[in-house]
Every structure is written in C-alpha cells, then in structure tokens.
Amino acid sequence: MIVTKEQLLKFCFEVFTACGMPNDDANLASEVLVSADLRGIDSHGVARLSGYIRLWEAKRANLQANPKIIYETPSTATIDADAGLGLVVAPYAMKVAIEKARQVGTGWVAIKNSNHFGIAAYHAMMALEEDMIGFSMTNASPLVAPTNAMERMLGTNPICIAVPAGKEQPFVIDMATSNAANGKLEIAQRENKSIPLGWVQTETGKESTDANELKKGGALMPLGGHKGYGLGAAVDILSAVLSGANYGPWVPPFVSFLNPLPNLPGQGIGHFVGAMRVDAFRPKEDFKIHMDNWIQRFKEAQRIDPEIEVLIPGEPEFRMQQERSINGFGLNQNVANDLLDLAKKFNLNL
Amino acid sequence: MIVTKEQLLKFCFEVFTACGMPNDDANLASEVLVSADLRGIDSHGVARLSGYIRLWEAKRANLQANPKIIYETPSTATIDADAGLGLVVAPYAMKVAIEKARQVGTGWVAIKNSNHFGIAAYHAMMALEEDMIGFSMTNASPLVAPTNAMERMLGTNPICIAVPAGKEQPFVIDMATSNAANGKLEIAQRENKSIPLGWVQTETGKESTDANELKKGGALMPLGGHKGYGLGAAVDILSAVLSGANYGPWVPPFVSFLNPLPNLPGQGIGHFVGAMRVDAFRPKEDFKIHMDNWIQRFKEAQRIDPEIEVLIPGEPEFRMQQERSINGFGLNQNVANDLLDLAKKFNLNL
Numbered sequence: 257m258i259v260t261k262e263q264l265l266k267f268c269f270e271v272f273t274a275c276g277m278p279n280d281d282a283n284l285a286s287e288v289l290v291s292a293d294l295r296g297i298d299s300h301g302v303a304r305l306s307g308y309i310r311l312w313e314a315k316r317a318n319l320q321a322n323p324k325i326i327y328e329t330p331s332t333a334t335i336d337a338d339a340g341l342g343l344v345v346a347p348y349a350m351k352v353a354i355e356k357a358r359q360v361g362t363g364w365v366a367i368k369n370s371n372h373f374g375i376a377a378y379h380a381m382m383a384l385e386e387d388m389i390g391f392s393m394t395n396a397s398p399l400v401a402p403t404n405a406m407e408r409m410l411g412t413n414p415i416c417i418a419v420p421a422g423k424e425q426p427f428v429i430d431m432a433t434s435n436a437a438n439g440k441l442e443i444a445q446r447e448n449k450s451i452p453l454g455w456v457q458t459e460t461g462k463e464s465t466d467a468n469e470l471k472k473g474g475a476l477m478p479l480g481g482h483k484g485y486g487l488g489a490a491v492d493i494l495s496a497v498l499s500g501a502n503y504g505p506w507v508p509p510f511v512s513f514l515n516p517l518p519n520l521p522g523q524g525i526g527h528f529v530g531a532m533r534v535d536a537f538r539p540k541e542d543f544k545i546h547m548d549n550w551i552q553r554f555k556e557a558q559r560i561d562p563e564i565e566v567l568i569p570g571e572p573e574f575r576m577q578q579e580r581s582i583n584g585f586g587l588n589q590n591v592a593n594d595l596l597d598l599a600k601k602f603n604l605n606l
Numbered sequence: 607m608i609v610t611k612e613q614l615l616k617f618c619f620e621v622f623t624a625c626g627m628p629n630d631d632a633n634l635a636s637e638v639l640v641s642a643d644l645r646g647i648d649s650h651g652v653a654r655l656s657g658y659i660r661l662w663e664a665k666r667a668n669l670q671a672n673p674k675i676i677y678e679t680p681s682t683a684t685i686d687a688d689a690g691l692g693l694v695v696a697p698y699a700m701k702v703a704i705e706k707a708r709q710v711g712t713g714w715v716a717i718k719n720s721n722h723f724g725i726a727a728y729h730a731m732m733a734l735e736e737d738m739i740g741f742s743m744t745n746a747s748p749l750v751a752p753t754n755a756m757e758r759m760l761g762t763n764p765i766c767i768a769v770p771a772g773k774e775q776p777f778v779i780d781m782a783t784s785n786a787a788n789g790k791l792e793i794a795q796r797e798n799k800s801i802p803l804g805w806v807q808t809e810t811g812k813e814s815t816d817a818n819e820l821k822k823g824g825a826l827m828p829l830g831g832h833k834g835y836g837l838g839a840a841v842d843i844l845s846a847v848l849s850g851a852n853y854g855p856w857v858p859p860f861v862s863f864l865n866p867l868p869n870l871p872g873q874g875i876g877h878f879v880g881a882m883r884v885d886a887f888r889p890k891e892d893f894k895i896h897m898d899n900w901i902q903r904f905k906e907a908q909r910i911d912p913e914i915e916v917l918i919p920g921e922p923e924f925r926m927q928q929e930r931s932i933n934g935f936g937l938n939q940n941v942a943n944d945l946l947d948l949a950k951k952f953n954l955n956l
Contacts, residue, residue, distance in 0.1 A: 427839070
C-alpha cells in the first residue's frame with residue numbers, strides 16, 4: 257500500500273481524536289509518529305499506532321493527560337506526564353528545556369509517568385531551529401541483557417544528539433544502545449534470514465544467529481559489549497532514577513498483553529531531554545562556520561570504496577525524509593492491515 | 607618494579623615542579639595521573655608522564671598556564687586553557703561546572719587550547735561528593751576511521767558519566783568510543799597476540815587481527831560500527847566545535863615527534879565537562895534510595911555463568927583502586943624504564 261505523508265497524518269489524527277484525545281495533542285502525536293516513517297525508521301512510526309491505542313484500551317495510557325512540572329531550578333525541571341503518551345509529553349518537555357536554555361544557557365528535563373515517545377530524533381531536533389544542541393533519550397521495555405547476565409534488564413534505550421549547522425544539514429545521531437534495534441530483528445524474522453552474531457543471545461545466554469531468539473525468551477545484546485551496557489544503563493538512570501519513573505526490569509512493557517510487574521518502584525516510563533544554546537559557549541556565527549567545516553571535512557574523508565560515501569550522522573534519514581515527503585512510500589503489508597483494522601474499528605477511511 | 611601510590615605521587619610532583627610547574631598544579635596533575643594507575647587504567651597513568659614532558663620540551667604544552675573563562679552564561683562557560691595540561695584545566699573546569707550547578711541546577715563547560723586530560727573518570731567523579739552527576743569527555747589525536755572511510759578522523763574520544771548512590775558505590779561509566787582503546791592494542795603487541803576482528807582496519811580499510819596494524823598506517827574502528835562513529839563525532843563536536851579547539855583530523859597528536867597540521871581551525875585539543883545536581887530533579891534522599899535499589903537489582907541479575915558476576919559500571923575500577931592503594935602494584939618494564947630515564951634527567955630518586 258502506497259501512502260502519502262498527508263494521508264497518514266490525517267488518519268493518525270482521526271484515530272487519536274476518536275479515542276478522545278484533544279485536537280492539539282492528536283496533531284502533535286501524529287506528527288511525531290509520521291516523522292519516523294518519513295525518516296525511514298518504520299519500526300517507530302504508524303506501525304506502532306495500534307499499540308498506543310491498545311495501551312489506552314488497557315487503561316495504561318491517558319489520552320487526555322495534563323503533564324505538569326513538579327520540580328524545577330533555573331536550568332532543570334521534572335515533569336509528571338500524567339500517564340500520557342511520550343509522543344506528546346516529550347515535545348512539551350523539550351519546550352520547557354528550550355525556554356530554560358533561552359534564560360540561563362541550557363535546560364534539562366526529566367520526565368516520569370510517561371509512555372513510549374516515538375523516535376528520539378523528533379524531540380532533540382526541536383532544538384535545531386533555536387540554534388541549540390538538542391538531546392533526548394528514553395528508557396524502554398526490558399529486552400537487553402547486561403554483560404554476563406541472561407536476564408532482560410534494559411530497554412534498547414536510545415540516545416539522540418542533534419547539532420545545528422550553517423549551510424549544511426544538521427548533525428543528528430539517533431541510536432539504540434543495543435547492537436541491533438528490535439526493528440532489524442523483525443525484518444530478519446519476516447524474511448526468514450539469520451542475523452549476525454552479537455545481536456541476540458538465547459534464554460541461557462549463548463550468542464545466536466536466530467532472529468526468533470528474542471521471542472523464545474532470549475535477550476538483545478548491548479552495543480559493543482559492556483560499553484553498550486554502561487551507556488544503556490546511564491540512559492535508564494537519567495530517564496528514570498532522576499525523574500521517578502520505573503527503571504531496569506520494572507519498565508512497563510509497550511505491548512498491552514503483558515502486564516507491568518507488581519510493586520513498581522516508580523511511575524510509567526521515563527525520558528530525559530535537554531537543550532544547550534550554542535551561543536552560550538561561543539558566538540553563533542563562529543559555531544556555524546566550524547560546524548559546516550567539520551561536516552565538509554568528514555564528507556571528504558578518504559573512502560574505502562570510491563563508490564561508497566562517508567556519511568554524516570543523520571544524512572541517510574534526511575535524504576529519506578525528502579524523498580518520502582515528496583513521493584510517498586510503501587507500507588509493509590502487516591502495518592497496512594493493522595491500519596485497516598483501526599479504520600474499521602473507528603469507522604474511518606484510510 | 608613494585609611501586610606505591612605515595613611513591614608515584616611524589617615522583618610525578620617532583621618531575622612536574624622540576625619543569626617549572628607551580629606546586630598546586632603539580633600536585634593536581636600528579637593526582638590525576640596516578641588515579642589512572644590506581645584504577646587499573648595503566649595506559650593513562652604514569653606511563654604518559656614522559657609524553658607530557660616531551661610536549662613541554664617541544665613547547666606545545668605550557669606548564670605555567672593560566673586558564674581563563676572567556677565566555678559564560680549562568681549554566682555554561684567556555685575556558686581557554688592557555689595551552690596547559692588537561693590534567694590541570696579539566697578539574698578547574700569541573701569546579702566551574704559544579705559552582706554553576708549549585709547556583710542554577712546544572713553547569714556545563716567547554717574547554718579549548720588544552721592538552722590530554724588523563725582519565726575522564728577523575729574529572730566526572732569530582733561531582734560525586736557534591737551529590738551531583740558528573741560528565742566529562744574529550745577529543746584526542748585522530749586514530750579512528752569513520753564508517754566507510756580509510757582515513758583517521760577521530761580520537762578514541764571517551765565519555766564518562768558518574769552517578770552518586772547512597773550506601774552503594776557510585777555508578778561510573780568511562781568508555782572510549784572505539785571498539786578497543788589503544789592501551790589494549792599495546793598489550794596485544796607486547797604479548798605478540800592477535801586481536802579480535804573489529805578493533806582495527808588496515809591502511810586500505812580491511813578488517814584485521816594484527817595488533818600492529820595501527821603502526822602500519824591502519825586505523826582503529828568505532829564502537830559497534832556507525833553508532834560509535836556517531837558517538838565519537840558528537841564528543842568531538844561538543845569538545846571542540848563548541849569550544850573553539852581543533853577537531854577531527856586537525857586535533858594535534860599527543861606524541862611530540864609528530865607535528866600538528868598546518869592551518870589549524872582551532873586551538874589545542876578540546877574537552878567538555880558538566881555537573882547536574884540530583885536535587886535539581888528530585889529530593890536527594892529519594893534519588894539515593896532508588897539509585898541503591900537500581901544497583902542492587904542489577905547486581906542480582908540472573909547470571910549466565912554462576913561463577914561470573916554481573917558488574918556495575920565502575921565496580922572493577924573501584925576494586926582495583928582499593929587493592930592498589932593498599933598493596934601497591936607492579937609497573938610494566940617499559941614504563942619503569944621510562945620513569946627511571948626521567949629520574950636521571952631531572953636528577954631525582956624513584
């Protein structure tokens with residue numbers, strides 16, 4: 257099924273409002289979701305729409321949430337997301353961070369009592385138009401085993417850093433702290449292909465090339481071994497121990513058919529976002545000249561294969577976004593069926 | 607040669623002061639260097655003392671530097687290190703960050719015109735006794751090739767995050783953004799052992815198991831492929847594009863026998879440090895209770911091998927530090943010879 261950006265935005269909006277979400281929030285949530293598809297991160301786009309709705313049906317997500325600042329200093333805040341969608345509360349938190357950065361140079365916001373926030377890049381990239389460097393990270397349902405452990409203790413806990421440039425496109429790194437994101441496993445499962453060693457381990461902690469290992473009780477493995485474990489753990493701590501959300505194995509699962517554990521130590525899942533004014537460190541124009549120079553120099557790095565470019569982080573997603581915004585793009589059949597089911601359920605056209 | 611902490615501190619101090627470094631700076635630089643040996647990061651400890659001295663002899667490091675804040679906001683500052691040692695200016699910058707965090711919740715400092723700062727952990731861990739989360743990172747001499755490139759464009763650009771706990775030891779992740787730190791290659795070279803694929807590539811960009819590949823013109827490979835390239839690049843940008851230091855392939859080499867490139871875009875090497883008060887987000891006591899709970903739960907994660915513990919980041923270094931501080935430790939013969947040469951040169955006893 258070939259779809260356009262506008263079509264998907266409209267459909268998501270209609271689904272969210274059909275569930276009672278206020279128009280502004282529904283618009284924003286739709287924009288965040290569809291931005292993932294446009295950037296080519298299909299696992300975090302409309303493929304998840306039905307999952308968010310099921311969380312609402314299970315009364316685990318509040319679509320009429322009223323997030324509030326519950327703690328703050330001139331450069332920080334903690335937000336209680338009121339069990340809303342991260343899709344909505346993370347942009348709200350970024351606005352708070354940006355306003356604090358305007359006042360005192362930087363702003364940092366920890367969020368508790370939230371749900372999945374979509375792609376990290378959307379939120380961090382909000383800082384770019386303000387000539388700020390944006391940061392966003394989140395914890396997530398436990399799928400990753402720490403080094404030497406066979407138990408799932410961490411989510412794929414992504415980190416995004418977005419840096420503005422002058423004439424060049426911004427630098428945007430948005431990466432899971434596991435070797436492979438769950439989306440890549442799903443593709444291998446669908447195509448019935450084996451996966452590289454290092455992505456997953458079996459239920460008893462042995463490395464495996466079977467893409468179905470996670471379903472059989474195994475775990476994802478952290479990026480590059482113990483370093484990825486440390487990074488993912490740091491994301492968990494900043495997102496949840498700092499905010500008062502659940503952490504580690506207690507992070508509530510995204511899928512509605514699994515219940516949260518009993519005796520939770522916090523509320524919902526946690527995020528952490530930040531914004532730093534570049535002109536809190538040096539004049540904006542100087543920064544942009546050197547950022548452009550940085551980007552140009554890295555693009556000109558000697559290639560291993562003359563036919564294969566050295567890319568700047570964010571460049572593949574930016575190209576995909578340009579192309580998909582103009583030409584539309586194809587939805588995977590499972591995702592299309594999922595959306596058609598939603599259309600039927602809420603009596604909508606897709 | 608078996609040495610004690612006190613012996614090494616005294617010797618480093620005497621070498622630095624013999625080169626005209628003021629007593630306070632010499633004390634601090636010695637403490638930072640020796641802290642690396644105590645933590646078991648031998649590649650960043652007294653093994654580098656002669657390297658710092660050679661940089662001073664080559665007039666590339668100023669041992670009487672007077673670092674200055676050249677730009678600031680309530681939560682940020684940029685420091686010109688006056689070509690001093692990072693060993694001294696990074697702790698100075700952390701003090702500035704900590705003072706800003708006291709005032710407005712967080713403090714972030716970019717440093718230019720500096721030299722190698724030793725282990726990242728020393729600086730980030732300064733935040734711990736203030737009940738703050740500490741961050742430190744630095745760029746470094748180019749050794750790492752971006753994905754698809756055969757050229758060395760980035761240093762091993764480490765990131766450190768240090769988080770205070772209550773009764774438990776703090777959480778400290780201190781990691782290079784390459785798959786292997788240079789120190790690990792040196793050990794394999796010394797022992798004439800092959801190394802795992804993924805650590806280095808040849809001069810023409812092919813993966814290799816030869817520990818000598820770097821010396822033959824090859825490059826280190828980024829942690830887990832393109833993600834490590836992105837992380838190392840982000841460290842470079844925060845440390846140098848933000849501060850006005852040199853970045854990418856222009857970062858001046860640590861070794862004094864290689865000259866910096868002509869037409870440098872900045873000054874010296876760059877660092878970036880930060881401090882966040884935990885009670886800028888939630889009451890300190892709550893944070894500590896949950897941080898202790900986080901640590902205890904991760905230590906209890908189901909093990910793959912019942913004999914092999916699941917460790918908290920920073921735990922191995924903490925144990926090493928306790929043991930080495932009490933019992934002393936052995937210096938590698940090359941390092942010992944290096945120190946004996948310095949003793950002779952400056953007419954000192956070791």
